[in-house]
Amino acid sequence: MTGTRRNILSLSAGEVQRLTSAFNVLKANGTYDHFIRKHVEAMSIATPAGSTRNAAHRAPAFLPWHRATLLDMENALQAVDPSIEGMPYWRWQDEARLNGGDPRRSRLWTAGGIGGDGDPARGNRVLNGPFAHWVALIVNNSTGAVVPRPTPGLIRLLGRDPRGSRGLPPPSQVTDAIDRYSTYDRSPWDASVATFRNRMEGWSGGPRMHNLVHRWVGGDMLAGTSPNDPVFWLTHCNVDRLWWVWQGMRGITNYQPVSGGPTGHNLNDTMQGLVVPRTPADVLDINRLTYRYV
């Protein structure tokens, strides 16, 4: 399949409806939950054992791992409905400006979008929109199992989760990451380095960027099961788009480490915990992956 990825706020109501309907088909047939489980699996693979890195976070493969899983989800959506042009992205950095300083007012968070904020009187569950009936998966830490949450409904606390953050990343954070950080990543390949990858992930100088978006949405987006909420894909699609912008400025093939880094994070290592196994090298050039951002 090929993908044309657009700003979700530029899609027509019909296009959004086709997208959310396809998500619903994948949820109903179990495909969607498989992606959630793979994300949890990647989170639980420390690289190496005893480090703070895992297969998909706090380490170099953060960007290629999520590019790969986005591609797999995009392909799954298009297999359901070939009229879907591609995974849309959510420009979270614009939402405060577009909504008078209150990104909760975005039309993304409406019944015609991806549903609204959670209802504080109902356990912060999202009661409207296309995913209101979804049963989320949660981790049972004692058993390691990923199990259905007894009560249906995604949980969101937009900008008000006590475990999260009050604001979304402003455009200045995007500019900072892209303009100031010319090195993709460097040793010790973890959350401590001031590099493009880590600025994007949001540990360096954080919480910022990707981490801050998870924290602002709150609820299900705060846990390792964060793909429960479809905004996960829209969020990461914007992260991926920004990486592609950076690659356009800094070069497509300057991924690091080429070798000598943690297992699963070197250029030609197979990344762990993906639906379709791939290496970082496989996903560096989106032209080869036949999708584009507009």
Added chain:
Amino acid sequence: MDRRQFMVGASVAAVGTAVAVTGIPPFDDMPTAAAAGEERFSARGRAVVIQKVGKSAHAVINGRHGVHLERMLDGYATHLLPFGTYKSPRKLIEAVIQAEDAGLLII
């Protein structure tokens, strides 16, 4: 790091101390007496014991459920709430317990 991997590391780190951290879940072998580096408190109706082991820490909640904590940047992190760090093990465990009460996970 999964729990079994943590336990291997914890077992190594605990050699030579009064703490014998071995075995597998459900972590019912934690010492009952207060030990050096140990913090006890209650949060939202749960009894919590936190034991620092090297650069990591381990929390036992209600004498049974274990949560591994990692020293990261200027605080502590857990894979259960993976998008931030917390200033102290106690703050982190309080957040995890809140998350359980909110329905986001099961400790």
